[in-house]
Structure formats: structure tokens, C-alpha cells
Amino acid sequence: MIEINHVDKWYGPSFQALKDCTTSVTKGEVVVVCGPSGSGKSTLIKCVNALEPIQGGEIILDGIKVNDPKTDLPKLRSRVGMVFQHFELFPHLRIIDNLCLAQEKVLGRKHEEALAKGKKLLDRVGLTEHATKFPAQLSGGQQQRVAIARALAMDPIAMLFDEPTSALDPEMISEVLDVMVDLARDGMTMMVVTHEMGFANKVADRVIFMDRGEIVEDAKKTDFFGKP
Numbered sequence: 576m577i578e579i580n581h582v583d584k585w586y587g588p589s590f591q592a593l594k595d596c597t598t599s600v601t602k603g604e605v606v607v608v609c610g611p612s613g614s615g616k617s618t619l620i621k622c623v624n625a626l627e628p629i630q631g632g633e634i635i636l637d638g639i640k641v642n643d644p645k646t647d648l649p650k651l652r653s654r655v656g657m658v659f660q661h662f663e664l665f666p667h668l669r670i671i672d673n674l675c676l677a678q679e680k681v682l683g684r685k686h687e688e689a690l691a692k693g694k695k696l697l698d699r700v701g702l703t704e705h706a707t708k709f710p711a712q713l714s715g716g717q718q719q720r721v722a723i724a725r726a727l728a729m730d731p732i733a734m735l736f737d738e739p740t741s742a743l744d745p746e747m748i749s750e751v752l753d754v755m756v757d758l759a760r761d762g763m764t765m766m767v768v769t770h771e772m773g774f775a776n777k778v779a780d781r782v783i784f785m786d787r788g789e790i791v792e793d794a795k796k797t798d799f800f801g802k803p
């Protein structure tokens with residue numbers, strides 16, 4: 576599903592953020608990316624859907640080469656769900672409208688269809704009663720669950736998470752992780768940058784450890800955490 580082959584990434588001429596990174600995520604697999612701050616985790620995730628260009632190697636997403644000038648990047652990105660540390664909901668739109676917008680504008684779905692899908696997903700993340708509120712009226716944990724639902728509304732082939740819980744108060748972390756665990760168990764292909772080792776231990780198939788731009792460990796969870 577996601578193939579990362581010998582990827583080099585430079586920020587400017589003198590700083591190499593990714594060094595010969597090779598890994599892959601197969602369909603239905605959950606891969607957790609961890610490592611110290613500044614080791615390139617966020618950069619690696621961003622390169623997967625071409626939010627950052629790469630200078631060497633290749634990334635192939637569902638058979639499509641991401642770093643090929645002929646690739647339709649907006650279309651490709653619309654098929655990969657991305658959830659960031661900050662929720663990035665549209666503040667002036669009600670929750671349900673946040674869920675409908677891209678479905679209608681990018682996928683061209685009719686409003687009724689987008690609405691039905693949006694409601695179903697709000698129910699899935701346990702926020703049905705908040706549909707007509709604005710983002711600022713929700714807690715951080717609730718907003719992050721909306722962000723996940725919004726990404727899912729696009730029927731993504733894979734989901735990328737970049738520290739989805741690190742901006743949240745401790746008591747809200749588990750409500751977001753619960754939604755992610757549910758997704759993982761449902762067979763979603765996921766690449767997750769997180770420091771939540773409890774989450775990794777529960778659902779990760781593999782754990783990648785990065786250090787100074789290199790993938791220094793890429794192991795099955797049982798090898799990483801020891802046998803249960």
C-alpha cells in the first residue's frame with residue numbers, strides 16, 4: 576500500500592532530514608513511527624502524501640509514484656487521510672459542515688449523500704449530539720475525533736497520523752486513541768507518529784524507530800516490545 580524506497584529528503588542545501596529511508600506498510604497494517612524530537616518522523620509522514628518533496632528514492636502509494644511530476648497530487652492526497660497534531664477544522668463551519676465540505680467540493684458528492692456519510696461517521700466517533708456546534712465549542716479531544724471523522728469521510732485508502740494526541744490534555748488522550756484503536760482493528764492501513772507506546776503495544780503490527788533522519792529499527796511489534 577505504501578512503499579518507501581531509499582528516500583532522501585533535504586531542507587535547503589545543507590540539512591538532510593531523511594537519509595536513505597526504506598520501509599513499507601502493507602494493506603491493513605498499522606505501523607507506528609517513534610523516535611526523538613527532530614529525528615524526521617513528521618517529515619517522513621509528510622513525504623508520503625507529497626506535502627514535502629523528496630530529493631532521492633521513491634514513494635509509491637497504492638501503485639502510484641508520489642514523486643512523479645505526472646501524478647495528480649490533489650487527487651492522490653484526497654485519498655490519503657491525514658490527521659495532524661492540531662485539528663485544523665474550519666472554525667467558521669459547524670461540525671457537520673466540516674465533515675461535508677471536502678466530500679462535496681473534492682469528491683463531488685451530493686449534499687444529502689455527504690450529510691448521511693458525515694452523520695454516520697460522527698456517530699462512529701461518538702459525537703452525534705455535537706453536529707451543529709462550531710469547533711471552538713468542543714474540547715480538544717472532541718475536535719480531534721471530528722478531524723478523524725472528516726478524514727474518514729473521504730474513504731481513504733490509508734490514514735496518516737502525526738502526533739494526534741500530543742496537543743491534548745491528558746484526560747482527552749484516551750478518547751482519541753480509542754477511536755484509532757477501533758480503526759486499526761477495523762483493518763485500516765495506518766502510519767502513526769506517536770509517543771503513545773500503549774497504543775503501539777495494543778495495535779501496531781510494526782514499530783519503526785527513527786534517529787537523525789535514519790530508520791534505525793523496523794521491527795515486528797513482538798520483537799520490539801518482547802513477547803506478550
Ligand code: ADP
Pocket residue numbers: 586590592610611612613614615616617618619
Ligand atoms: P520529528 O517529527 O521527528 O520531530 P521533523 O520531521 O519535524 O522531526 O524534523 C526533522 C528535522 O528537520 C528537524 O531538525 C527539523 O528542525 C527539520 N525541519 C522540519 N521541517 C523543516 C522545514 N520546513 N525547513 C527546515 N527544516 C525543517
Ligand code: ADP
Pocket residue numbers: 617660737738
Ligand atoms: P510537526 O513536527 O508537528 O510537523 P513542528 O512544530 O516541528 O511540527 O513544525 C511546524 C512547522 O514548521 C512545519 O511546517 C515544519 O515543516 C516547520 N519547521 C520545523 N522545523 C523547522 C526548521 N528548522 N526550519 C524551518 N521550518 C521548520
